[in-house]
Amino acid sequence: MVESRLTGPVRVVGVGLLGTSIGLGLKARGLDVILADASPTHLSIAVDYGAGRLAHEGDEPQLIVVCVPPDVTARVVAAELEAFPHAIVTDVASVKLAPLHELRASGADVSRYVGTHPLAGAERGGPLSGRADLFLGRPWVIAAHDGISYQRGSAIDDLILDLGGTIVEMTPEDHDRSVALVSHVPQVISSLMARRLIDAPGAAVNLAGQGIRDVTRIAASDPQLWVQILGANAGPVAGILNQFRVDLDRLIETLEAPEAVGASRRLAEELAGGNAGVARIPGKHGLDRRYSQLVVMVDDRPGELARLFTEVGNADVNLEDLRLEHSPGAQVGFAEIAVLPERLGHLTEWLIERGWRIAG
Incomplete structure (x- = not known):
């Protein structure tokens, strides 16, 4: 067991995915974790799952982590600050500016509060x-404000490091603008694209491949x-969607006259712009690096995927990323393997020599 940087106890309010994961991670480091939730059923499950214990009268937590829906975050944080006057309180809501404004307006003691977002x-x-x-290697934003001292906020640093997260310091304003771009707007676009499938002909839906699955994956969210x-981050989201609408109008105008002079060039520039944007997304270990892809056909039977992984390792090639896709109506799948460009030729020859079928 690795020793925790915190002394504890840590009180976790709200035992959904994030709250339970925080409890499990801290318990694995030997900390005393106190759980609370408005749902007795959720609370019972989280306790049985080993994420912590029920609260006792006289508990004096060092740190309180509020993991409740955004519309009640500020209210719950304020109640915890009042109930435990010696504890540092944080929350993990995905919007940071609105709760801080609400807490200040209510007169809450924000000198013991700072918002975070894993x-x-x-x-x-x-x-x-x-x-x-859940948090290993993941960015975890600390949205600091000038009302809390570094000494008081250090317990939150310890929490993030204990759970394996990577600390990112931002202002609440910068955080909300950033997540609007990389999280909130993608959710909207994914959901709108998925809605197109509701009335789509069955024949069209049956042709769905990895592309539509990638685009609509997060549309399954709550x-x-x-x-x-x-609603809490409406301004920044609307601003980006307005820019997106301009992009769409420009693209639609081009597609409505595909034979016009310059139409092909404009389409190519739009698509190349997407390439440039994707290239900026941090990859493995946070590196901004491009990989080469190799698509291998894998028979749909037990042990085949494991055998492929073994072959890649025996070729002394590091598998940087992996994506799987199944062929509709066929007992075969496609494993798209990402490797360093300089290792692509060697791995291709290696796999072909051992009977693997390479697609494309």
Whole structure:
């Protein structure tokens, strides 16, 4: 067991995916974790799952982590600050400016509060989805303000480091603008694209491949939660969507006259712009690096994927990323392997020599 940087106890309020994962991660480091939730059922599951214990009278937590929906975050934070006057309080809501404004307006003691946001999660929530390793290597924003001292805020640094997160310091304003671009607007676009499938002919949906799955994956997220998130960060989200609308209008105008002079060039520039944007997304270990892709056909039977991984390792090639796709109606899948460009030729020859079928 690795020793925690915190002394504890740590009180976690709200035992959905994030709260339960925080509890599991801290318990793995030997900390005393106190759990609280408005739902007795969720609370019972999280306790049984090993994420912490029920609260006792006289508990004096060192740190309180509020993991509740955005529309009640400020209210719960204020109640925790009042109930535990010696504790540092943080929250993990995905919007940071609105709760801080609400807390200040209510007269809460923000000298013991700072908001944070771990960029980690999944489409499915609830305590049963909790994982102790959910935050490993993930960015975790600390949205500091001038009302809290560094000494008081150090417990929050310890929390993030204990859970394996990577500390990113931002102002609440910069945080909300940033997540609007990289999280909130993608959710909207994914959901709108998925809505196109509702009335689509069955024949069209049956042709769905990895592309549409990639674009619509996050559309499976909880609508009620996203109503709250988008409402709390409406300004920055609307601003980016307005820019997106300009891009769409420009592209539609080009497609409506594909034979016009310069139309092909404009389309190419739009698509190349997407290439340039994707290239900026940090990859493995946070590196901004491009990889080469190799698509291998894998028979759909037990042990084949494991055998492919073994072959890649035996070729002395590091697998940088992996994406799987199944062929509709066929007992075969496609494994798209990302490797360093200088290792692509060697790995291709190696796999072909051992009977693997390379697509394309």
